[in-house]
Amino acid sequence: MFTLVQLKRSLLAATFGAVSVLASTAQAADYHFDFSQANSLTKYAGVSFSNAINADIYDANFNIIGQHWITDTDVNTPAVGLEAMSTYGYQGSAASGVTGLQALWQPVLMSFASPISLSSFSLKQDDSSFGFPGHTQIRFLDANGQQIGSEIDYLQSGTVNISSAMARTGVSSIMLASGKFYTNIDVISAVPEAETYAMLLAGLVVLAVASRRRAA
Numbered sequence: 001m002f003t004l005v006q007l008k009r010s011l012l013a014a015t016f017g018a019v020s021v022l023a024s025t026a027q028a029a030d031y032h033f034d035f036s037q038a039n040s041l042t043k044y045a046g047v048s049f050s051n052a053i054n055a056d057i058y059d060a061n062f063n064i065i066g067q068h069w070i071t072d073t074d075v076n077t078p079a080v081g082l083e084a085m086s087t088y089g090y091q092g093s094a095a096s097g098v099t100g101l102q103a104l105w106q107p108v109l110m111s112f113a114s115p116i117s118l119s120s121f122s123l124k125q126d127d128s129s130f131g132f133p134g135h136t137q138i139r140f141l142d143a144n145g146q147q148i149g150s151e152i153d154y155l156q157s158g159t160v161n162i163s164s165a166m167a168r169t170g171v172s173s174i175m176l177a178s179g180k181f182y183t184n185i186d187v188i189s190a191v192p193e194a195e196t197y198a199m200l201l202a203g204l205v206v207l208a209v210a211s212r213r214r215a216a
Contacts, residue, residue, distance in 0.1 A: 120186075138152040
């Protein structure tokens with residue numbers, strides 16, 4: 001039979017344990033890529049890179065009802081890889097490293113094994129003056145390859161660093177626009193808010209009260 005002191009100790013231990021699990025889960029989904037490193041594309045088991053295409057969505061009667069972004073499975077399409085930026089004259093004067101993620105000819109999908117929540121996203125492109133001269137987008141996609149919320153809209157040929165705070169949930173992939181090399185990418189997952197911990201503690205209190213009544 002639990003005494004009140006034992007019950008308090010059990011509640012405290014459970015609280016610290018649950019908070020630790022939440023904190024470790026939040027930190028585990030942070031991804032930092034430096035594409036000057038040869039193993040960067042395979043650095044994280046839960047993240048993969050592939051060429052992207054925009055495909056039609058059909059209903060049961062084969063009518064086109066929308067579009068979504070998917071992996072290009074054409075065997076003739078070269079796999080996404082790292083290349084020397086100077087080969088194409090894209091290195092510029094102060095690019096990070098020698099190699100970059102090559103996305104010159106086709107958009108690239110950065111896909112996650114499980115959907116994640118984002119609190120911030122940033123990247124660095126090659127610092128050449130090349131790239132699409134008009135507005136282009138980095139899109140955040142759900143499990144069906146459709147856009148979640150608004151994209152990051154920017155002028156590709158005149159932008160090197162892109163950073164944005166955001167609150168997007170259910171992100172299964174990020175579409176990087178074609179026309180540039182990417183040298184660094186940072187994806188930061190959303191940390192549980194104070195309300196999450198409050199709900200957790202409230203649940204533990206209810207369990208404690210129920211246990212105390214049974215003990216009495």
